[in-house]
Amino acid sequence: MGAWTDMAFILVVVLDLFLLASSRLGAAIRAVALQGAMLSVLALLLTSSGHSLRHVLVVAGGAFLIKAVLIPWLMFRAIREMAIRREMEPLVGYVPSMILGGVGVVLSFAFSRGLPLPTNEMHPFLVPTALATVWTGLLLVVSRRKAVTQVLGFLVLENGVFVFGLLLTEFMPVMVEAGVLLDLLAAVFVMGIVMFQINREFASLDTDALSSLRD
Amino acid sequence: MRISRAACFVKVQGTVFLGNARSAEAEGAHEAPAAMRTPMAALAVACVAIGLSAWALLPALARGAAAWSGLPLQALLPAAEEAGRTMGVVAGGAVVLVGTVAALWFLRRRLGGGVAAMTWGCGYAFPTPRMAYTGSSFAQILVRGFGWVLFPRIRLAPPRGPFPKGARFSTEPREAVLDLALLPAVRDYAAATSRVRGLIAGRLHLQALLVLATLVAMLAWRAVRG
Amino acid sequence: MVLRAFFQIGLLLLLPPLLLGVTNRVKSLFAGRKGPPVLQLYSDLWKLLRKGAVYSRTTTWVFRAGPVVGLAAVLTAGTMLPVAGQPALLAFPGDFVLFAYLLALARFATALAALDTGSSFEGMGAAREVSFSSMAEPALFLVLVVMARATGSLSLSGMLGPALAPAWRAAAPALLLSAIALFVVALAENSRIPVDDPNTHLELTMIHEVMVLDHSGPDLAFILYGASVKLFLFGALLVRLLADVSVGGIWAAEAAFVLELLGFAILVGIVESVMARLRLTRVPQMLVGASVLSVFALVLLLR
Numbered sequence: 180m181g182a183w184t185d186m187a188f189i190l191v192v193v194l195d196l197f198l199l200a201s202s203r204l205g206a207a208i209r210a211v212a213l214q215g216a217m218l219s220v221l222a223l224l225l226t227s228s229g230h231s232l233r234h235v236l237v238v239a240g241g242a243f244l245i246k247a248v249l250i251p252w253l254m255f256r257a258i259r260e261m262a263i264r265r266e267m268e269p270l271v272g273y274v275p276s277m278i279l280g281g282v283g284v285v286l287s288f289a290f291s292r293g294l295p296l297p298t299n300e301m302h303p304f305l306v307p308t309a310l311a312t313v314w315t316g317l318l319l320v321v322s323r324r325k326a327v328t329q330v331l332g333f334l335v336l337e338n339g340v341f342v343f344g345l346l347l348t349e350f351m352p353v354m355v356e357a358g359v360l361l362d363l364l365a366a367v368f369v370m371g372i373v374m375f376q377i378n379r380e381f382a383s384l385d386t387d388a389l390s391s392l393r394d
Numbered sequence: 395m396r397i398s399r400a401a402c403f404v405k406v407q408g409t410v411f412l413g414n415a416r417s418a419e420a421e422g423a424h425e426a427p428a429a430m431r432t433p434m435a436a437l438a439v440a441c442v443a444i445g446l447s448a449w450a451l452l453p454a455l456a457r458g459a460a461a462w463s464g465l466p467l468q469a470l471l472p473a474a475e476e477a478g479r480t481m482g483v484v485a486g487g488a489v490v491l492v493g494t495v496a497a498l499w500f501l502r503r504r505l506g507g508g509v510a511a512m513t514w515g516c517g518y519a520f521p522t523p524r525m526a527y528t529g530s531s532f533a534q535i536l537v538r539g540f541g542w543v544l545f546p547r548i549r550l551a552p553p554r555g556p557f558p559k560g561a562r563f564s565t566e567p568r569e570a571v572l573d574l575a576l577l578p579a580v581r582d583y584a585a586a587t588s589r590v591r592g593l594i595a596g597r598l599h600l601q602a603l604l605v606l607a608t609l610v611a612m613l614a615w616r617a618v619r620g
Numbered sequence: 621m622v623l624r625a626f627f628q629i630g631l632l633l634l635l636p637p638l639l640l641g642v643t644n645r646v647k648s649l650f651a652g653r654k655g656p657p658v659l660q661l662y663s664d665l666w667k668l669l670r671k672g673a674v675y676s677r678t679t680t681w682v683f684r685a686g687p688v689v690g691l692a693a694v695l696t697a698g699t700m701l702p703v704a705g706q707p708a709l710l711a712f713p714g715d716f717v718l719f720a721y722l723l724a725l726a727r728f729a730t731a732l733a734a735l736d737t738g739s740s741f742e743g744m745g746a747a748r749e750v751s752f753s754s755m756a757e758p759a760l761f762l763v764l765v766v767m768a769r770a771t772g773s774l775s776l777s778g779m780l781g782p783a784l785a786p787a788w789r790a791a792a793p794a795l796l797l798s799a800i801a802l803f804v805v806a807l808a809e810n811s812r813i814p815v816d817d818p819n820t821h822l823e824l825t826m827i828h829e830v831m832v833l834d835h836s837g838p839d840l841a842f843i844l845y846g847a848s849v850k851l852f853l854f855g856a857l858l859v860r861l862l863a864d865v866s867v868g869g870i871w872a873a874e875a876a877f878v879l880e881l882l883g884f885a886i887l888v889g890i891v892e893s894v895m896a897r898l899r900l901t902r903v904p905q906m907l908v909g910a911s912v913l914s915v916f917a918l919v920l921l922l923r
Contacts, residue, residue, distance in 0.1 A: 185792075185793050196913065196916070197909075272542070274539065274905055275542050278908065281911075281912035281915050284915075284919065288923055292923075367788070403918075424923045438644050443818070466882045480712045480714070483710060483712040484712060484718065485694065486710060486717060487699075490710065491693065491696040494695050494696055495688060495689055497694040498688045498691055499688050502684070502687075502688055502838055502839075505670075506672035506673055506838055508672065508674065508675040509675070510675050511676060511677070512677065513678050513737045513738055514737075514739070514834050515742070515833065516823065516831075525740060526740070526743075527735065531743065531747065532750075533747070534747065535747060535751035535752075555803065586691045
């Protein structure tokens with residue numbers, strides 16, 4: 180059981196690194212979906228006697244439905260509608276962003292033990308994985324040009340927050356978590372609509388073009 | 395590191411010594427006289443000898459170190475002997491390598507001999523120095539791939555039109571810390587200080603004012619600190 | 621003991637061409653062809669060894685020394701690799717550094733020989749080979765460091781010896797990640813498909829093959845044989861790291877080792893069949909990715 184949990188955490192981090200390296204949008208969306216699925220698996224794996232089973236099942240099932248099925252489906256629909264396949268050369272190249280991601284992973288594993296946290300009984304990989312995933316999401320949002328990839332970055336960021344939330348499942352009521360998930364869904368909807376609008380107006384999703392808007 | 399270093403040596407040696415001469419001056423290059431080469435060869439032979447006989451030299455070195463530092467010999471000798479044994483195996487590895495090279499070289503001499511011909515390759519019928527592969531081209535992938543830390547200075551003049559007169563490509567990686575951060579900072583600091591010095595030098599009243607200002611500042615500091 | 625030493629040397633000398641034969645057979649099966657016999661490379665080598673050689677007038681002794689030094693270096697590296705959990709013929713603390721340096725020496729000799737011809741294509745190939753392997757190198761070293769740290773041994777014989785099984789129980793994720801990184805490095809170092817295509821016939825797209833265009837006859841035989849030995853070395857490293865079979869006696873373990881190596885050859889063939897070659901600009905990304913993966917493995921091990 181412990182080894183499987185280890186592997187699940189490590190897979191989440193490896194998916195982070197993969198996302199920083201991938202230029203194909205389809206592969207990146209699949210990676211985000213797989214990461215979402217891993218999160219729901221993690222929620223189940225981390226269940227201890229202190230948790231109410233119903234609560235965990237709701238969180239895991241909700242995360243799986245929204246993060247691994249619904250949002251990826253929406254994203255695939257979006258890139259099909261807008262006929263884009265690849266990210267263009269990002270502001271920060273793939274190699275530097277991968278190295279930055281690696282640095283983030285190293286730092287989060289090195290420093291996570293010094294953080295003051297409400298509980299001490301947690302998996303040793305939980306906090307570093309959460310920090311590394313948040314860092315990856317930030318990198319993606321900041322350094323990529325296409326709006327689709329920026330949305331993916333936001334999703335990864337949110338995945339990191341979710342991992343962090345696993346630490347607090349005992350303290351957080353179900354309604355709060357459900358609210359967070361729905362919030363995310365609404366955000367992706369809004370971004371999807373914005374993306375459609377950008378695409379229709381400018382025939383491109385390059386967000387750099389937005390800064391040259393004039394009256 | 396290992397291969398980057400190897401890449402560096404391949405670049406230097408390959409473009410300086412191998413292939414066709416890159417320029418007319420290089421065409422006339424010749425070997426240095428024996429008097430210049432012998433000392434180098436002697437040093438190289440000494441290096442190889444020390445490397446191969448480290449197992450014998452290290453215990454003696456440990457005795458010398460013990461005598462010089464005053465540490466008890468028992469503290470140094472076992473470690474030196476251990477390292478010496480390892481070095482013996484390493485020397486064995488070197489012997490295996492040299493032996494294999496010699497055996498293969500011998501085998502190669504016994505096998506089919508060579509016919510002289512032109513270098514094989516597209517468009518290599520009449521090689522000129524302009525066609526030769528340059529060090530900048532050799533390093534291009536690495537220099538471009540790590541351009542975000544090397545900050546290379548790239549000069550590119552691509553060939554234009556039919557029968558181009560000339561084209562040029564050179565990359566020159568710069569020392570990121572020294573050339574781009576430290577030296578400009580030092581230069582700016584030097585410029586700023588020399589300007590200040592020029593302002594003050596020779597003007598007694600300005601210097602007196604400076605001394606006074608310093609004293610006042612120290613007094614104020616003292617007052618604030620209480 | 622002497623018998624086993626002879627067996628190890630025999631394995632190192634005789635098995636490598638078979639691995640390439642198996643890989644090529646798998647590739648042709650995937651392509652729906654019958655393919656060359658598994659033992660084809662042995663015949664090729666024998667044929668080449670009996671032929672004469674052609675040397676360019678531009679070349680010097682450096683060109684002739686290239687294949688010899690390259691082959692000698694990989695063979696010497698082979699004496700440091702333990703076979704089936706038994707200590708290698710040559711083992712000392714830190715020998716993994718020498719192992720890596722010998723592989724670099726082989727590449728150095730080949731690249732110099734390529735530049736010695738003066739051909740721009742071969743210079744380009746040498747530049748690519750050296751650049752890519754200098755990006756693969758941090759990954760290789762980090763993998764070796766992970767193995768050293770996990771087993772507490774500084775010698776390849778110790779890393780891949782009896783200490784490996786407890787290391788797997790203690791640090792399986794780190795070792796698994798470094799095995800993946802090692803496989804990527806093995807593909808890159810042996811110029812297999814996602815990085816280089818050993819079958820390509822266009823100079824502009826070649827990496828390793830273009831460096832040896834001017835070699836012929838026995839020299840080419842040395843180079844082909846050296847390349848297969850190198851594949852054998854990486855295969856042995858990976859196979860030992862992943863599948864630590866020490867069932868039965870020593871000889872059963874040796875037989876299992878050979879079978880695992882053939883499995884490695886089949887795996888390489890499958891990868892070559894199902895993957896397309898990466899664009900040249902994507903290759904550094906893959907290699908840096910392997911390095912980052914092994915850094916992650918090291919971090920997992922150190923915390």
